[in-house]
Amino acid sequence: MSPRINPITPRLRWEVLSSAELERIHEATLHILETVGIHFPSQRALDVLRANGCQVDDARQMVRLPRAVVTEAVAQAPGEYVLAGRDPDCDMLIDGKHCYLSNDGSGVFVQDPRTGQKRPSTKADAAESARFVDALPNVSYYWGPLVTSQDVPPESKALHDAEAVLANTSKHFQAVTCVGEKSARYLVEMAAAIAGGTDELRRRPIISIMQCAVDPLAHDGPNLEANLVAAEYGLASGFMPMPLSCGTGPATLAGNLVVQNAEALSGAVLLQLAYPGAPVFFSGAPSVIDLKTGGYTGGSPEDYLLAAAATQLAHFYGLPMAMGTMATGAKEPDWQAAVDDSLSTFASVMSCADMMNGCGLLNGSKILSYPHLVMETEIYSIVGRMAAGISVDEESLALEVIEKVGPNGTYLSEKHTRRHMKEIWRPTIFDRSPYEVWLRGGKQGALARATEIADEILASYEPAPLAPELLEELGAIVARADAEMAGR
């Protein structure tokens, strides 16, 4: 039986920054936190920070964080924890040695698998996307929702998203649309219902929460409050800065890293001061502005360098990293998408990003395409093999076999070959047929094969179901949230 999830354990490492450079960016970050400070627009956050020795300007909701407070707080954060799945076979050990891929999140369109047309996403799409991800071992957890429920009340949308996801996957769910204290408490209630209570949820946290930061050097109030709820219940949480060089960050990448680091670090410090020892993670999707279009690049060499460097910084503090990965700007699963996704995945894996979010969206995380998602898992698989490197020992050097085969011989029938031939990477969707066969078959390439796989999953895959009474309970919680938050 194939494994439910398939993390990469990279042996090779790609270090973008030297130790001295990491230290220098760390020092610059501390300087910014101490002198410029961070905007924390939440009374709860301001109270926590003041009580722990930070300099708070209530009128401007500005906080200067002394270096001692920062370093002591971050030292309390655990460097290792488990993100559990409803199915224990989907548990992820977050320990700085494994890379787990998720799907991308917060898309707003679907390339309809039945009509091929682009249309706005619905709650049914969020549910279908969870079922789809559940089927793929290379996608270890569900992040998002992959596409948001746009046919429900906006005030309680995050809970409709969660209901759709939790009912359709037994993998870990990292929520990214849950903002505000109320919404977070409803989400915890839903997860606790499935886990068997809040104590059991603390023991086996089947959800975690990620929020965006506000660049440069600020947080959003409801986001802070949602993550404080997560930390209260022992659920992992983190903040994702997305500074854009030339806009919300300096044009130079080192400066961009300082801004990104200050935002991620300040969020982690707040959570540690409020709930010492709570599991936290760094996150990031730093990029640059394309000055020709004025928009987000959707993939550039700078993005991958920043991703790898930000991951090094997270590990410098002994914290896990959830890194924005893939998310090509291409509009179709084409040549451009393959360049972007290959480099992006390479950078995240070779720097050992603990969590990588993720696959499935086109056009800068806007449009869901299931065949594209399948193609991205193939790229993930290739990088996984490369990251394993080459083993060099007596067996793999095979001197005896080379001597035996000699010049112009063949290794095909050697025992050594039989022992090792299954180690060779095999494609799922790469086309390796002879040219004539490919021609006779109508020039079907990777996209055609990926579409077949996607169609098959959509038509026939069934995830492990939630008990009917739990489905009913989730529905009741969402109904209460609708009534309280959306007045329905």
Add this chain to the structure above:
Amino acid sequence: MEELGGRRPRQVMRLELLDERQLGELRAAVFTRLAAHGAVNWVEHSLGSARSGWTLAGRSVADTPFVGGQVVLAAGGLATAVRDTAGAAPRPITEADIDAFCRVADALPEVAMVEPPCAPDDDAEAARLAAVGRALTVGGKHVMAVCGSLQETTAVIEMATAVAGGGDELKRRPLATVALMPGVGVSAASAAAAAGLPCLVAVAPSFFGAQDPFAALAESFAVALGVAAALQYSHPGARVGVALPPGRRGPLDAAALAAVAAAAQLTASFGLPFVATALATQAAGPDWLASAENTYAALVCSTAGIAGIAGAGLLDGGASVSLHELVMDAEIFSYCASTAAGIPVDEETIALETIEHVGIAGNALGERHTRRHMRDVWRPRLFDRTPYEAWEREGRRQSYELADDRVQQILETPAADPLPADTAAELSKIAIRAGRSSRDA
């Protein structure tokens, strides 16, 4: 023309496939093979005088450094077919196709040297020489000439001498590199060295038959080192490097690609530059598969301390060329080389003053620091970054179509610096004469 290599930042990041112990074991495996011939000490001693790098001269472009750690791109390879469009079947290459390939390669700033494809011919040597003649005639960049014999090498030297304007000038600015085919004797390498031309000795590990590519590498490396050492013995200080021709067993073989990175480390440990034909995708067109394969290959090579990546523009595992693939490979190379350039960290790049000045929720767009550095940001030629609606309105154009625009624009522009007609005629004569004597032999 943009300055050659202007888009090629020096690589600063390294992906080291082998740790110290593994590299030691691989070297030991190579030495085991050499020891069988009693050649260990002699090889090590002779290679002591080898150069770790040199410059690539072109007829009409600035010199480019050729040294491990500053990767350059070589276009082409020994294909004998061409694909005219994305879905077209391969057809035999003509002289006009070779010219077009060399012109496109000449116009792409990412390309530092050209290994011309050649027309199919029973006499492969004559076909290769004719192609080298066209590359020297049509293009102004450094030419990589694959040679299978002493006679062929001699003809390449003659052609390069004619273009350079004499033997002394050729020694001063060698316009071609001789890439020896596996098994070619030391005499051809010696001839190239005597004329001042750099010489690449092929390692030809067989990645077929499920043999561990790593073991194959050790085996073939011993042979190549023997040739390189002999060349240093006869011509101390001769420019000699190691080349890995295409030889992958499938569309993308991660283990074979890792072996390329290992070969780069191994070559560097002997102080020699290394060139790998790593871009020979098995894809039939410039599609998603070609993109994924060549992106990995270019990135691994860019970060592995390699001196040259060859094979830009090849399809079908190196059997055919495509002008569109060449333009698209150049974009991939530029992308990967920029990634390998890393992140400079100093007072200017950390930009503390700018961060303080912009403050909270501000914008760096109007900052002087942004104006100073905004051009450092990589800009694509073939990547589409337009809004979705604009892309749809403009006919959902793909990277391939943007590449096609570039190809047409290059081919419609008259060649900037053609070789004088009499020199071009002389090159043809040399190629014909060498071909004739090769057939007679």
